[in-house]
Amino acid sequence: MDYLESLGVRAKRASEVLAHLDPASKNLGLRAAADALQKNTAEIIAANSIDVQNAREKGLKESLIDRLMLTKERIEGMAKGIIEVSELKDPIGEIVENFIRPNGLQIDRITVPMGVVGIIYEARPNVTADAFALCFKSGNACILRGGSDAINSNKAIVSCIRSALEAEKLPDDVLLIVTDTSRETAKSFMKMNQYVDLLFPRGGAGLIQSVVENATVPVIETGVGNCHIYVDESADVDMAVDIIDNAKTQRFGVCNAAESLVIHRGIAKEVIPAIYKRLASKNVEMLGAEDVREIEAEISPCTEEDYAREYLGPFISVKIVDNIDHAIEHINYYSTKHSEAIITENKENAEKFLDEIDSACVYWNASTRFTDGYEFGFGSEIGISTQKLHARGPMGLRALTSYKYQIRGTGQCRQ
Numbered sequence: 001m002d003y004l005e006s007l008g009v010r011a012k013r014a015s016e017v018l019a020h021l022d023p024a025s026k027n028l029g030l031r032a033a034a035d036a037l038q039k040n041t042a043e044i045i046a047a048n049s050i051d052v053q054n055a056r057e058k059g060l061k062e063s064l065i066d067r068l069m070l071t072k073e074r075i076e077g078m079a080k081g082i083i084e085v086s087e088l089k090d091p092i093g094e095i096v097e098n099f100i101r102p103n104g105l106q107i108d109r110i111t112v113p114m115g116v117v118g119i120i121y122e123a124r125p126n127v128t129a130d131a132f133a134l135c136f137k138s139g140n141a142c143i144l145r146g147g148s149d150a151i152n153s154n155k156a157i158v159s160c161i162r163s164a165l166e167a168e169k170l171p172d173d174v175l176l177i178v179t180d181t182s183r184e185t186a187k188s189f190m191k192m193n194q195y196v197d198l199l200f201p202r203g204g205a206g207l208i209q210s211v212v213e214n215a216t217v218p219v220i221e222t223g224v225g226n227c228h229i230y231v232d233e234s235a236d237v238d239m240a241v242d243i244i245d246n247a248k249t250q251r252f253g254v255c256n257a258a259e260s261l262v263i264h265r266g267i268a269k270e271v272i273p274a275i276y277k278r279l280a281s282k283n284v285e286m287l288g289a290e291d292v293r294e295i296e297a298e299i300s301p302c303t304e305e306d307y308a309r310e311y312l313g314p315f316i317s318v319k320i321v322d323n324i325d326h327a328i329e330h331i332n333y334y335s336t337k338h339s340e341a342i343i344t345e346n347k348e349n350a351e352k353f354l355d356e357i358d359s360a361c362v363y364w365n366a367s368t369r370f371t372d373g374y375e376f377g378f379g380s381e382i383g384i385s386t387q388k389l390h391a392r393g394p395m396g397l398r399a400l401t402s403y404k405y406q407i408r409g410t411g412q413c414r415q
Helices: 003-018 023-039 041-058 062-068 072-086 126-137 148-167 183-189 205-214 237-249 265-280 290-295 304-308 324-334 347-356
Strands: 095-100 106-113 116-121 141-145 175-177 198-202 227-231 258-264 285-288 315-321 339-343 361-364 401-408
Touching (some): 003 175, 023 041, 023 126, 023 148, 041 062, 041 072, 041 148, 072 126, 116 126, 126 141, 126 148, 148 175, 198 205, 237 265, 237 339, 258 324, 265 285, 265 290, 265 315, 285 290, 290 315, 304 315, 324 347, 339 347
Parallel strands (some): 116 141, 116 198, 141 175, 227 258, 227 339, 258 315, 339 361
8 A cells, every 4th residue: 555545544534433523522623733733833833944944045935935934923823713613613414405205205415524635735834724623623534735845834733733633532634644745746646536535726826727637536726816906986096095905915925915906997097196106115016008107107017918917926917997897807807716806986886896707706895805714704714716616715614515315214115
């Protein structure tokens, strides 16, 4: 039995135990894991500092190093997220539909775990704790394959949580990590249909494309975010500037950060200089076509490709449009179906935008940065789905369940 297969066997066995664990025992394990993270903060930060140092030596962008870095406050946030998941309603065993057929058969549709969830992700060690919490609460074992940039951090977090579960006499193989970070092992992991029931890629476009193209395990496509904000003609300029500032600059290296602006021509001369002034003060470079640059000469020229780019850094494209229909057409063409927002005081235009934009999350007068499991009240998220099959948007506990039918009869035979 090879290395990956042994992990698969262990995870599958653990998932069969976890699927029937009562809610109180699952919550006990979650609280123990959260406590262990906080008690072992120094050890986790020490492991993380090795990864951060290696990343800097490799020349990784600061926005990516920010994703990688763990601090005392971030570890406390990870622990808090686990506690919040423990306080959510258990999603397993819920009767979501029941009916009786004319022949007397009673049919119940009930929620069940997926089984074993695989996650392939890049340099975001907080995903390790989030994934464990959501999978454990929803009755799923998980196998994690993080990137080489965060391997020391991930191993420290996994070791900490597994020890906590073992101390509570709970199955620790519900959380396993692939320590071989080679591409060959990752591709083999993507084909473990016998053991893995669902696979999530979390990372940049290259990682997601690789998983979608190579996996034989069912995949939920997540993450790439060319998120747009449309400033309508009736927008409150101060509100627009504040929302764009937040959506672009709060954190650059996240998938729900704004990467593209669309501005109604009727407000462009007023709002573009105000946006430029605010973003320039935070060293964000705006890129626009000639009509944009005629309004603000310091804006850099852009190409057609810039409208489709996920920058994950201090850049943002700008497009001027003549009306809301043009805005919707532009956004639906270039969007990655993640998150888009309209800033307007016109309710009719807002409702049109909410209705016609084909993305997982569509906002009216709010920042795209709210596309997040925590902000949606899910405790955390396993990822943000940009597809339409099974689940869409921030994926919490319910998205990690399937269902089965239980049928009760009194001797019926089909004629």
